[in-house]
Amino acid sequence: MSGVAGLPHSGINNLTTLLRRLEATVSRLEDVALTHASAGGFPSGANAVQGAAIPAPSAPNASAAVAPPPPPKEEEKASPAVKGYQELIDGPLATYESLSKELGGLIAEQAEHVAKAFHAQKDFVQLASACTKLPTSSPQYPTVIGPTQSALLAAIDMREKNRASKESNQLTVVAEGLPALGWVTLDEKPGPFVGEHRDSAMFWVNRVIKEYKESNPKQVEWARSFAALLEELRKYIMQCHTTGLVWNPKGADPTTYKSGSSGDSSAGAPPPPPPALLLPHLLPLLPPALNQGEGITKGLKKVDKSEMTHKNPELRGSSAVPSTLGGKAPQKAPKPGSMQKKPPKKELDGNKWNIVRTFSQTSQGTLLTSASQENFENDRAIVVDQTEINQTVNVFNVKSSIIQVKGKVNAISLVNCPKTSILLDSTVSSLSVSNSPSFTVQILGRVPTVLLDGNDGGQVYLSRDSLDCEIVTAKCSAINVSIPEEGEEEGVFVEKPVPEQFKTVVRDGKLHTVVMEHSA
Incomplete structure (x- = not known):
C-alpha cells in the first residue's frame, strides 16, 4: 500500500532516510566552508556551489579529507652579531645619513654609497653567522665581498673626482675612514x-x-657623526668579533647559502668590479692572488720565438739568451743627476727612519716602497710602523703628503716639507718642524717638546697627555695650537694662536723682551 503523497513506508527511499542524507550533506558543506574560510576566504554566489566538491555519501568522515593549509614559514632568527650590526645601522649610521641629506650635494651623494657599504657588510656578517668559513682563496669570495667593495670604492672615488670642490675636506673624512670596513x-x-x-x-x-x-x-x-659611526663600529667588533669575523663551524655551505628573510640574501649579490680598480689601502678586501687583476702580468716580458729554449735546443746549454737590442734605436741621454727624478725612499738606516723625496742619482739604501708608487708628493698613505723606542724618524723634501708614525719613537724631524701633515703617537724627546710652511701636526700620545723653526703657517693639535709639552718657536708666523676643550667629548679642540710680536727694551745695559701679543 502506498503512503502519503505516494511515498513508500519503508526502504532506502523513505522520508526519514532522505532527511538524514540531506542533513549529512549540509554538515559536510559547512565543514568545507569553514576550511576554506580559514585558508583565506570562500567564493560566493553560484561559483561557491559549483566550486564545492561534495563528497560521496559513503565517506564516513568527509571533512577529514580536506588538508589544513601549511603554517607560514618562520623568518630566519638573527644571531647576536647580526642584531648588533643592525643596531649600528639603525643608530649611528642613520644619524650620519640624516645629517648628510640635510647638507646635500656631494656629501649626500657620498653618504648613499656609505649606507650601501654598511648594508652590504651586514649581509656578509649574516652569511658568516649562518655558514662555515669561506676562504678568501675561494672563487666565490669576490662575489660575496663584492657589494661591500663596490660601494666602498664608489665612496672613495667621490673624493678622487672632486678634490677641487669646496667640500673636499668632508669627502676626505669619509674616504680616509671608510676602508675600516676591511x-x-x-x-x-x-x-x-x-x-x-x-x-x-x-x-x-x-x-x-x-x-x-x-x-x-x-x-x-x-663630521662628529661620522667619527662616532667608526667608533661604534670598533666597539661592536670588540664585543662580537674580537679576534676576527666569527663564522659558524656548524653552519651551512656558504657557496649555496640563501637567507630565509627577504632582502638579506648574499647568494644573489652582483659580482665585484674588476680588482684592478682597487686602491692600495683597499687591498685587504680581496685575497692577494686576486687583487692585481690584469696587472698581474704587467711586469712580464714578451719572449721572442728565437729566445724560447723549447724551440731552440741549442740555447739550453748556456745560461745567457742572445740579446736582440742591437737593432733598436739609441736611447735618449738621461738628464743630469741633479735633475733626474728618483723614486721616494723610506728606509731604516741603523736606528733612523729616513723618508725622502729626492731628485739626486746618488741616493743609497734599501727601497721599501714600490718602485711604481708615486713620489712622496700628494701621497696620503705614508706609514712608518714596526717602530722601536730608540729609533728616530727623519722626513726630508716631502710635499703635500700625509705621514703616520705608529708607536713610540725617540724623536721625529720634518725638514723642507711644505703642506705636509704628520700623525704620530709619542716621542721620548721631541718633534721638530723646520722650513715647512703650512704644516699640520696631530699628537695622539705624549710629546715633551715641539720645536718649530722657520715655518710660515702651521697647526699643532695636542692630546690631553701632551698639554704639559714645551713649544719653542723661532722665525715662525701664523702658528696655531689646538688643545682639547675641557668638559667636551674627544675631538673637540680650542684653537690658540702663538704670539708673534715682541717688545725689547734696554735696562741696566741688558735687553729685556716681552710678548706684545697674547693668546686668548
Missing part, C-alpha cells in the same frame, strides 16, 4: 684596525670642525 678580512686585531682608520679620519674631522665651528654648526655635527 676588518672582515682580518684574522686578528680587527678592532685596532678600525681604530687606525678612525684616527686617520679624525685628522680631517678636526679640519672640518675648525673651518665651520663658527659659520655652520651642522657641518660640525655631521
Whole structure:
C-alpha cells in the first residue's frame, strides 16, 4: 500500500532516510566552508556551489579529507652579531645619513654609497653567522665581498673626482675612514684596525670642525657623526668579533647559502668590479692572488720565438739568451743627476727612519716602497710602523703628503716639507718642524717638546697627555695650537694662536723682551 503523497513506508527511499542524507550533506558543506574560510576566504554566489566538491555519501568522515593549509614559514632568527650590526645601522649610521641629506650635494651623494657599504657588510656578517668559513682563496669570495667593495670604492672615488670642490675636506673624512670596513678580512686585531682608520679620519674631522665651528654648526655635527659611526663600529667588533669575523663551524655551505628573510640574501649579490680598480689601502678586501687583476702580468716580458729554449735546443746549454737590442734605436741621454727624478725612499738606516723625496742619482739604501708608487708628493698613505723606542724618524723634501708614525719613537724631524701633515703617537724627546710652511701636526700620545723653526703657517693639535709639552718657536708666523676643550667629548679642540710680536727694551745695559701679543 502506498503512503502519503505516494511515498513508500519503508526502504532506502523513505522520508526519514532522505532527511538524514540531506542533513549529512549540509554538515559536510559547512565543514568545507569553514576550511576554506580559514585558508583565506570562500567564493560566493553560484561559483561557491559549483566550486564545492561534495563528497560521496559513503565517506564516513568527509571533512577529514580536506588538508589544513601549511603554517607560514618562520623568518630566519638573527644571531647576536647580526642584531648588533643592525643596531649600528639603525643608530649611528642613520644619524650620519640624516645629517648628510640635510647638507646635500656631494656629501649626500657620498653618504648613499656609505649606507650601501654598511648594508652590504651586514649581509656578509649574516652569511658568516649562518655558514662555515669561506676562504678568501675561494672563487666565490669576490662575489660575496663584492657589494661591500663596490660601494666602498664608489665612496672613495667621490673624493678622487672632486678634490677641487669646496667640500673636499668632508669627502676626505669619509674616504680616509671608510676602508675600516676591511676588518672582515682580518684574522686578528680587527678592532685596532678600525681604530687606525678612525684616527686617520679624525685628522680631517678636526679640519672640518675648525673651518665651520663658527659659520655652520651642522657641518660640525655631521663630521662628529661620522667619527662616532667608526667608533661604534670598533666597539661592536670588540664585543662580537674580537679576534676576527666569527663564522659558524656548524653552519651551512656558504657557496649555496640563501637567507630565509627577504632582502638579506648574499647568494644573489652582483659580482665585484674588476680588482684592478682597487686602491692600495683597499687591498685587504680581496685575497692577494686576486687583487692585481690584469696587472698581474704587467711586469712580464714578451719572449721572442728565437729566445724560447723549447724551440731552440741549442740555447739550453748556456745560461745567457742572445740579446736582440742591437737593432733598436739609441736611447735618449738621461738628464743630469741633479735633475733626474728618483723614486721616494723610506728606509731604516741603523736606528733612523729616513723618508725622502729626492731628485739626486746618488741616493743609497734599501727601497721599501714600490718602485711604481708615486713620489712622496700628494701621497696620503705614508706609514712608518714596526717602530722601536730608540729609533728616530727623519722626513726630508716631502710635499703635500700625509705621514703616520705608529708607536713610540725617540724623536721625529720634518725638514723642507711644505703642506705636509704628520700623525704620530709619542716621542721620548721631541718633534721638530723646520722650513715647512703650512704644516699640520696631530699628537695622539705624549710629546715633551715641539720645536718649530722657520715655518710660515702651521697647526699643532695636542692630546690631553701632551698639554704639559714645551713649544719653542723661532722665525715662525701664523702658528696655531689646538688643545682639547675641557668638559667636551674627544675631538673637540680650542684653537690658540702663538704670539708673534715682541717688545725689547734696554735696562741696566741688558735687553729685556716681552710678548706684545697674547693668546686668548
